[in-house]
Amino acid sequence: xxxxxxxxxxxxxxxxxxxxxxxxxxxxxxxxxxxxxxxxxxxxxxxxxxxxxxxxxxxxxxxxxxxxxxxxxxxxxxxxxxxxxxxxxxxxxxxxxxxxxxxxxxxxxxxxxxxxxxxxxxxxxxxxxxxxxxxxxxxxxxxxxxxxxxxxxxxxxxxxxxxxxxxxxxxxxxxxxxxxxxxxxxxxxxxxxxxxxxxxxxxxxxxxxxxxxxxxxxxxxxxxxxxxxxxxxxxxxxxxxxxxxxxxxx
Amino acid sequence: xxxxxxxxxxxxxxxxxxxxxxxxxxxxxxxxxxxxxxxxxxxxxxxxxxxxxxxxxxxxxxxxxxxxxxxxxxxxxxxxxxxxxxxxxxxxxxxxxxxxxxxxxxxxxxxxxxxxxxxxxxxxxxxxxxxxxxxxxxxxxxxxxxxxxxxxxxxxxxxxxxxxxxxxxxxxxxxxxxxxxxxxxxxxxxxxxxxxxxxxxxxxxxxxxxxxxxxxxxxxxxxxxxxxxxxxxxxxxxxxxxxxxxxxxxxxxxxxxxxxxxxxxxxxxxxxxxxxxxxxxxxxxxxxxxxxxxxxxxxxxxxxxxx
Numbered sequence: 227x228x229x230x231x232x233x234x235x236x237x238x239x240x241x242x243x244x245x246x247x248x249x250x251x252x253x254x255x256x257x258x259x260x261x262x263x264x265x266x267x268x269x270x271x272x273x274x275x276x277x278x279x280x281x282x283x284x285x286x287x288x289x290x291x292x293x294x295x296x297x298x299x300x301x302x303x304x305x306x307x308x309x310x311x312x313x314x315x316x317x318x319x320x321x322x323x324x325x326x327x328x329x330x331x332x333x334x335x336x337x338x339x340x341x342x343x344x345x346x347x348x349x350x351x352x353x354x355x356x357x358x359x360x361x362x363x364x365x366x367x368x369x370x371x372x373x374x375x376x377x378x379x380x381x382x383x384x385x386x387x388x389x390x391x392x393x394x395x396x397x398x399x400x401x402x403x404x405x406x407x408x409x410x411x412x413x414x415x416x417x418x419x420x421x422x423x424x425x426x427x428x429x430x431x432x433x434x435x436x437x438x439x440x441x442x443x444x445x446x447x448x449x450x451x452x453x454x455x456x457x458x459x460x461x462x463x464x465x466x467x468x469x470x471x472x473x474x475x476x
Numbered sequence: 477x478x479x480x481x482x483x484x485x486x487x488x489x490x491x492x493x494x495x496x497x498x499x500x501x502x503x504x505x506x507x508x509x510x511x512x513x514x515x516x517x518x519x520x521x522x523x524x525x526x527x528x529x530x531x532x533x534x535x536x537x538x539x540x541x542x543x544x545x546x547x548x549x550x551x552x553x554x555x556x557x558x559x560x561x562x563x564x565x566x567x568x569x570x571x572x573x574x575x576x577x578x579x580x581x582x583x584x585x586x587x588x589x590x591x592x593x594x595x596x597x598x599x600x601x602x603x604x605x606x607x608x609x610x611x612x613x614x615x616x617x618x619x620x621x622x623x624x625x626x627x628x629x630x631x632x633x634x635x636x637x638x639x640x641x642x643x644x645x646x647x648x649x650x651x652x653x654x655x656x657x658x659x660x661x662x663x664x665x666x667x668x669x670x671x672x673x674x675x676x677x678x679x680x681x682x683x684x685x686x687x688x689x690x691x692x693x694x695x696x697x698x699x700x701x702x703x704x705x706x707x708x709x710x711x712x713x714x715x716x717x718x719x720x721x722x723x724x725x726x727x728x729x730x731x732x733x734x735x736x737x738x739x740x741x742x743x744x745x746x747x748x749x750x751x752x753x754x755x756x757x758x759x760x761x762x763x764x765x766x767x768x769x770x771x772x773x774x775x776x777x778x779x780x781x782x783x
Contacts, residue, residue: 245579256564256566321562323562325529326621329554330551331548331552331580474530475529
């Protein structure tokens with residue numbers, strides 16, 4: 227043991243990948259619950275059902291794209307990410323469990339990074355994959371590929387935002403829901419030019435990669451959309467790290 | 477000469493208008509030191525600052541000569557058992573302790589977890605999740621995660637709460653052995669009897685301030701000598717007060733109105749024995765007999781007033 231009274235050797239600390247992997251596994255274990263899986267699973271099932279109905283439309287590719295844009299990018303992806311993302315670190319704060327992670331010689335950026343990665347790990351299979359399947363059922367391979375990209379990058383951006391919200395606010399899930407319903411849906415659709423300030427708007431730009439379809443919200447090119455959505459995720463992670471580093475821990 | 481493991485200098489912590497800790501200074505060296513105080517005295521806030529979990533509003537904290545808030549790597553040398561009961565419910569005890577060992581950079585986290593769980597009297601092969609554990613078992617798991625990385629400084633916040641007498645004895649013995657090995661162990665409690673078993677060095681906090689520091693037995697003697705205050709409600713307060721002072725069982729009397737009197741007694745038991753016969757002799761009815769400061773808060777108040 228280290229003798230009290232001597233200057234401690236600066237810590238043996240875990241290798242970055244080892245501690246990041248441990249935190250990632252912890253985040254997955256704490257985020258997954260039956261109620262969350264059933265809730266998001268039901269919405270995903272609805273997405274596939276909508277894809278089946280789109281197959282009977284006179285223009286199934288456009289109908290599938292409309293469904294992905296309206297229900298998938300406007301409701302399913304953000305709601306799933308709100309649910310998992312805000313709880314990732316937010317639940318640890320609420321339950322006073324953060325102390326078990328904070329008081330370890332691990333760089334502060336790692337927990338928010340693990341939270342974003344774990345949220346993505348859960349949200350992409352539960353939302354982007356069913357939406358892609360939905361587009362495939364509607365019979366459009368091009369829309370399916372664009373859907374996979376759009377939903378995945380939307381999930382990435384939302385993960386950064388909602389993990390940060392979970393660190394910042396108490397009961398962040400309600401703030402997140404209000405943001406999704408009011409800003410991402412009502413304001414983005416009704417206010418002219420507001421789409422460029424929304425995740426759903428930029429994700430729609432990626433959806434527009436599919437040839438021969440019209441997308442309502444399309445604030446810029448798909449190339450810019452990839453950069454903007456990634457930048458939102460990084461900004462969320464940085465804000466979460468700053469807050470986590472400076473906050474008092476219960 | 478060895479430097480103290482923990483040094484707090486003029487430390488204060490306030491949350492808006494609420495002052496949780498006020499101008500507290502002390503140092504703690506190797507061995508077990510008890511931090512005694514009633515609930516709400518500021519012990520947990522003090523512990524959070526000692527570990528770097530909260531930044532002092534004023535003053536400085538040093539652990540092994542370093543600032544635990546500014547230098548997160550100092551946490552390699554700190555083990556904390558927090559007061560709150562919550563743990564990661566979805567993990568087993570072994571997974572929970574191994575998580576701590578992994579994040580501390582131990583080469584064999586699982587082996588270290590198994591070993592330390594045995595040391596606190598738990599079965600490492602128990603496959604139940606922590607949500608199925610009793611409060612006493614959770615307390616021991618929390619102790620295990622605090623010591624798994626063999627820290628030089630151990631901060632234990634109310635570790636004996638919820639344990640049965642046997643478990644308490646085992647953990648007290650464990651803390652003493654950790655202290656004997658040269659670690660700096662600081663343990664908080666609001667129960668006098670627990671502190672007595674932990675060792676002789678004691679810090680007393682009351683209402684956010686350091687009320688006393690030193691040898692427990694000296695402090696205990698001071699506490700035992702204090703007069704007890706007892707509230708009595710009767711239909712003949714003046715007669716009763718006069719008789720009790722005359723008999724020497726009450727050293728001070730205050731008439732409060734509505735038949736209420738407050739009596740100061742050096743020996744509360746003697747007063748309790750004398751009260752019924754004296755009341756009978758004077759034809760007085762006793763409606764209420766109630767000790768006013770038998771709780772710890774009263775003890776601490778007395779200590780603060782005396783110092």
